[in-house]
Amino acid sequence: MSGDVILSLTDVVKHFPVQSGSIRRNKDVVHAVDGVTLEVRHGETLGLVGETGCGKSTLARCITRLFDLTSGQIVFDGKDISTLKARDMRPLRREMQMIFQDPYSSLNPRKTVGSIIGEPFVIHGLEREKDARKRAVQRLMELVGLNPEHYNRFPAEFSGGQRQRIGLARALALKPKLIVCDEPVSALDVSIQAQVLNLLADLQSQLGLTYIFISHDLSVVRHVSDRVALMYLGKIAELSPSEDLYEKPRHPYANALLSAVPTPDPAEAAKKKKIILVGDVPSPVHPPSGCRFHPRCPKAQQLCVDEDPELVARAGDQPSHLTACHFPVKSAEELITATPQIAEHERIVEPEAVSAETVSELIEKGAP
Amino acid sequence: MSLTGTPIQAPLEEQPAGVDAAAANPKIEGRSTWQLAWARLRRDRAAVISAVVILIIILVAIFAPVFATITGHGVNEQFRTTGLNPEGLPVAPGKTFLLGTDDQGRDLLVRLAYGSRVSLEVGVLATLLTVAVGAVLGLAAGYLGGIVDTIVARLVDLVLSLPYLLFAISLVSISHPGMRIVIIVIVVFGWAAVARIIRGQVLSIREKEFIEAARSLGASSWRIMFVEILPNVMAQLIVYATLLIPVSIVAEASLSFLGLGIPPPTADWGQMLAEAESIYQQAWWFIVFPGAALLITTLAFNILGDGVRDALDPRIDRL
Numbered sequence: 001m002s003g004d005v006i007l008s009l010t011d012v013v014k015h016f017p018v019q020s021g022s023i024r025r026n027k028d029v030v031h032a033v034d035g036v037t038l039e040v041r042h043g044e045t046l047g048l049v050g051e052t053g054c055g056k057s058t059l060a061r062c063i064t065r066l067f068d069l070t071s072g073q074i075v076f077d078g079k080d081i082s083t084l085k086a087r088d089m090r091p092l093r094r095e096m097q098m099i100f101q102d103p104y105s106s107l108n109p110r111k112t113v114g115s116i117i118g119e120p121f122v123i124h125g126l127e128r129e130k131d132a133r134k135r136a137v138q139r140l141m142e143l144v145g146l147n148p149e150h151y152n153r154f155p156a157e158f159s160g161g162q163r164q165r166i167g168l169a170r171a172l173a174l175k176p177k178l179i180v181c182d183e184p185v186s187a188l189d190v191s192i193q194a195q196v197l198n199l200l201a202d203l204q205s206q207l208g209l210t211y212i213f214i215s216h217d218l219s220v221v222r223h224v225s226d227r228v229a230l231m232y233l234g235k236i237a238e239l240s241p242s243e244d245l246y247e248k249p250r251h252p253y254a255n256a257l258l259s260a261v262p263t264p265d266p267a268e269a270a271k272k273k274k275i276i277l278v279g280d281v282p283s284p285v286h287p288p289s290g291c292r293f294h295p296r297c298p299k300a301q302q303l304c305v306d307e308d309p310e311l312v313a314r315a316g317d318q319p320s321h322l323t324a325c326h327f328p329v330k331s332a333e334e335l336i337t338a339t340p341q342i343a344e345h346e347r348i349v350e351p352e353a354v355s356a357e358t359v360s361e362l363i364e365k366g367a368p
Numbered sequence: 369m370s371l372t373g374t375p376i377q378a379p380l381e382e383q384p385a386g387v388d389a390a391a392a393n394p395k396i397e398g399r400s401t402w403q404l405a406w407a408r409l410r411r412d413r414a415a416v417i418s419a420v421v422i423l424i425i426i427l428v429a430i431f432a433p434v435f436a437t438i439t440g441h442g443v444n445e446q447f448r449t450t451g452l453n454p455e456g457l458p459v460a461p462g463k464t465f466l467l468g469t470d471d472q473g474r475d476l477l478v479r480l481a482y483g484s485r486v487s488l489e490v491g492v493l494a495t496l497l498t499v500a501v502g503a504v505l506g507l508a509a510g511y512l513g514g515i516v517d518t519i520v521a522r523l524v525d526l527v528l529s530l531p532y533l534l535f536a537i538s539l540v541s542i543s544h545p546g547m548r549i550v551i552i553v554i555v556v557f558g559w560a561a562v563a564r565i566i567r568g569q570v571l572s573i574r575e576k577e578f579i580e581a582a583r584s585l586g587a588s589s590w591r592i593m594f595v596e597i598l599p600n601v602m603a604q605l606i607v608y609a610t611l612l613i614p615v616s617i618v619a620e621a622s623l624s625f626l627g628l629g630i631p632p633p634t635a636d637w638g639q640m641l642a643e644a645e646s647i648y649q650q651a652w653w654f655i656v657f658p659g660a661a662l663l664i665t666t667l668a669f670n671i672l673g674d675g676v677r678d679a680l681d682p683r684i685d686r687l
Contacts, residue, residue, distance in 0.1 A: 090586040093584065097584065106578050108599075109600070123585050124586065170581065
């Protein structure tokens, strides 16, 4: 599936100023995305996973240039789009579209489905004739499995899954090459999730689309992705082909997350050992020094406090399997028994009740 | 959930797209918010009665010359012999002058009919302008934010802190009295409240994902403000406009009452009230009928406005 690079990010940074007090002082910043480098290839699906607040949605909005970058470079289809103005960005928007998480707020409640799906044509001056536009819209509706007779209905008259199809039809109208899917199924029932995921897969093979698929659901990402990037606090912790990441996770954080994915078989589940991380995700306003995961990492050492690990292929891995960790987990290693080799004050120690919370939250939202 | 790796034919939530299926089903029309609101409004008896009253007032205004023709009394025609009694006081309602005469011996009925034209014209024009200015500035402040928002917010504060009458008097005194300046005064003092309401609405709407969707499609700020957001604040605008009409009518009458509005001899309700002030103890009809006309008109618009607000209730009309 891999081919030419369609999108490449180099050290993309997005900070949000925190405004406090009546006089505006931009002293603090939220490090929402803090140096992300990755490439997306033609025709592949790149999964982007991470906990709530790790910056994956911010990254999506940086890629589609809904946000201006703080620094870094984004090259899309050979063009540097990182500093383009809205006006210059417009022609490129035909090539790159987005699907949104909430099917209830992503459609204008005052417009008919026909005018929502037809809007891209109006904005870009295509299909100027009314009849031609209607035909084009109805073709799109059929393509995503909606009844074209419902052209004049309002979004409120559709179910969540149908609304997500409407959003998909709108995104497909301009025949984009890349679609950024920001949690496209997390607001849907599980049965509807499968339908939408399958529709996405069908469209990908029919139209040769490239997806960036964002989710906090590890199982969904595994199902749809060719490669997966795992984010933690604005940085990529591990980036590798999907199966590699799930079978041989190298980053301690990846190990902990995957150990928390519930197993359907109770006998299996009893055997499985969960790695309970200490503490909560630190505030992105004051991220930890060095490796961002070190205060919670069972394998942390002094080097992790001092130096931010690079995202590179570690010893013994395929060149496509990148890990940002000084001491990646070896396959047979027992992470549960590991104890950190760093000063006590460097480590977040929270009351026991809190310690498992972040992980269990993830389980609830995560894999069904 | 067992997610199989191979993409299968997406099961459709709807019947497969086909003309046959649609033809077989009787057509179910989706009812828009407006249709629903209209249905609710029609069930509101007070609102319906007000609407009928308003319709009558509008007809009176349109056909004001008919009153003049039927009675044979011109709007500014003074009847010194028949319209004033020997002491020079207005004559009471009777056969010749159905609602009596004013202090100049003019037919009160005809003048009331003509006066409704001024009231409605000012009420509607001033309201439309107020709402338009307030909506545009509110949309810009709410959506664009930043420096635009700061400027609009300061202007709103400024306008709301100005003493209305003092400012109105000084504005009128530096220009020619007439309908234009009355409307300008009403708009200058009215837009701030509209802008404030709309700005608040826009602030919540612009966080919706459909705004991001429009931006990611390449829509301009202009298009997002007027094509995406405006229809979503239309309900509030309409409610505010219906309630603003009576306010504008009263404002015009007040200015005219103070001699700052429509100059004589044009028939105007506020001005009639001012003229009646010195003489109403001898001629009750001179103050009662213009007062009643003003009261009924504003009341009708207010009740209709309430009805419209209930019909477009945002709790029922969820966004």
